Amino acid sequence: MTLVRANGVTLHVQELVPTGVAEPPTAVLLHGLATDSMASWYFTMAYPLVELGYRVLLLDLRGHGRSERPTIGYALDDFVDDLSALLEKERKVLLLGNSFGGTVAFAYAARHPSRVSALVSVESSPPTTAWFARLTNRIGELAAAVSRPRALVTVGARRGALGAQRAQDAARLLAETSVREELPASRLPSRDRLAAITCPVLCLYGERSHVVEMAPETQRLLPQAALRVFAGQKHTLLIDQPEDVRAAITAWLRTSQPGG
Amino acid sequence: MIPVDTPSVTAEVTRIVQAVLGDFGAEEITPESTFREDLGMESIDVVALAGRLQARYGAGVNLAQFVATLDVDSVRELRVGQLVDHIVLSMSEAGERP
Numbered sequence: 001m002t003l004v005r006a007n008g009v010t011l012h013v014q015e016l017v018p019t020g021v022a023e024p025p026t027a028v029l030l031h032g033l034a035t036d037s038m039a040s041w042y043f044t045m046a047y048p049l050v051e052l053g054y055r056v057l058l059l060d061l062r063g064h065g066r067s068e069r070p071t072i073g074y075a076l077d078d079f080v081d082d083l084s085a086l087l088e089k090e091r092k093v094l095l096l097g098n099s100f101g102g103t104v105a106f107a108y109a110a111r112h113p114s115r116v117s118a119l120v121s122v123e124s125s126p127p128t129t130a131w132f133a134r135l136t137n138r139i140g141e142l143a144a145a146v147s148r149p150r151a152l153v154t155v156g157a158r159r160g161a162l163g164a165q166r167a168q169d170a171a172r173l174l175a176e177t178s179v180r181e182e183l184p185a186s187r188l189p190s191r192d193r194l195a196a197i198t199c200p201v202l203c204l205y206g207e208r209s210h211v212v213e214m215a216p217e218t219q220r221l222l223p224q225a226a227l228r229v230f231a232g233q234k235h236t237l238l239i240d241q242p243e244d245v246r247a248a249i250t251a252w253l254r255t256s257q258p259g260g
Numbered sequence: 261m262i263p264v265d266t267p268s269v270t271a272e273v274t275r276i277v278q279a280v281l282g283d284f285g286a287e288e289i290t291p292e293s294t295f296r297e298d299l300g301m302e303s304i305d306v307v308a309l310a311g312r313l314q315a316r317y318g319a320g321v322n323l324a325q326f327v328a329t330l331d332v333d334s335v336r337e338l339r340v341g342q343l344v345d346h347i348v349l350s351m352s353e354a355g356e357r358p
Contacts, residue, residue, distance in 0.1 A: 012308070039302075044329070047324050
């Protein structure tokens with residue numbers, strides 16, 4: 001385990017390095033908001049990417065997993081600042097983001113377009129006004145859900161220990177930080193900045209998730225984006241269908257990143 | 261040279277598990293203990309544990325691969341002894357290579 005000091009916070013980072021590959025390209029994995037941590041990528045895509053020859057960096061976003069949970073500093077720019085500080089010495093990286101992690105990836109690419117070789121988003125959207133309106137609703141729903149008495153017991157009965165654990169992590173973040181106020185009030189990149197992301201982009205969606213409704217807007221902003229919808233799947237696509245996600249990402253990387 | 265016999269690795273894994281769990285550590289850790297149910301480790305703790313063991317035993321044990329082959333739910337079933345066996349096996353295989 002590595003704890004890294006970046007942008008004034010202590011971040012939990014894991015690095016996996018392929019053996020026998022000289023100067024491997026770097027892939028950075030970013031998880032979702034509140035109920036997520038690097039574990040969801042670690043158990044699904046991390047090792048397959050190492051096998052493809054990538055050096056893999058996994059990050060627990062501030063307030064999540066084993067990273068520090070400061071009480072304030074949860075606007076989109078704060079997450080992007082952390083990533084920028086962490087990747088300061090990297091030349092060009094492949095970014096993969098799940099849910100809110102994908103939004104951080106798009107925001108990073110909008111700020112540093114020349115430093116991203118390709119971007120994969122799972123159940124996510126670039127940081128548009130419409131998407132942030134949805135995120136705001138979602139945070140509100142989540143806060144209401146975890147503040148109900150016995151909420152964690154109910155979640156535990158329905159979704160098992162893992163679900164209960166995720167609810168507990170979310171409860172801590174929502175109760176102990178200003179994420180509910182700061183994230184919805186985030187300054188967003190302009191549409192021109194987002195449209196200036198010219199690297200290859202792959203967007204994966206679950207058919208039964210509302211996030212897929214953001215796909216047309218994403219396609220307008222980023223005409224190069226390849227979109228893929230998984231029949232019958234929900235927002236938890238990465239955790240529920242790791243093998244299908246793995247196959248789709250692997251196949252796409254082979255065609256979009258020749259020699260990568 | 262790090263000792264890689266089963267009792268030594270068990271002792272080392274136990275020490276590192278305690279370090280990962282910090283103040284909330286379990287009273288007793290045995291080869292039969294499951295990381296999830298018995299030791300109360302969250303999946304993110306298992307990731308942190310894998311990172312520390314990798315640092316201790318080197319890339320040869322390939323814990324990332326071992327843990328990554330388990331899906332998020334099967335991590336719950338993982339026992340301390342399974343992890344020890346994996347390390348001992350990987351290290352002895354590495355030692356046999358010319």
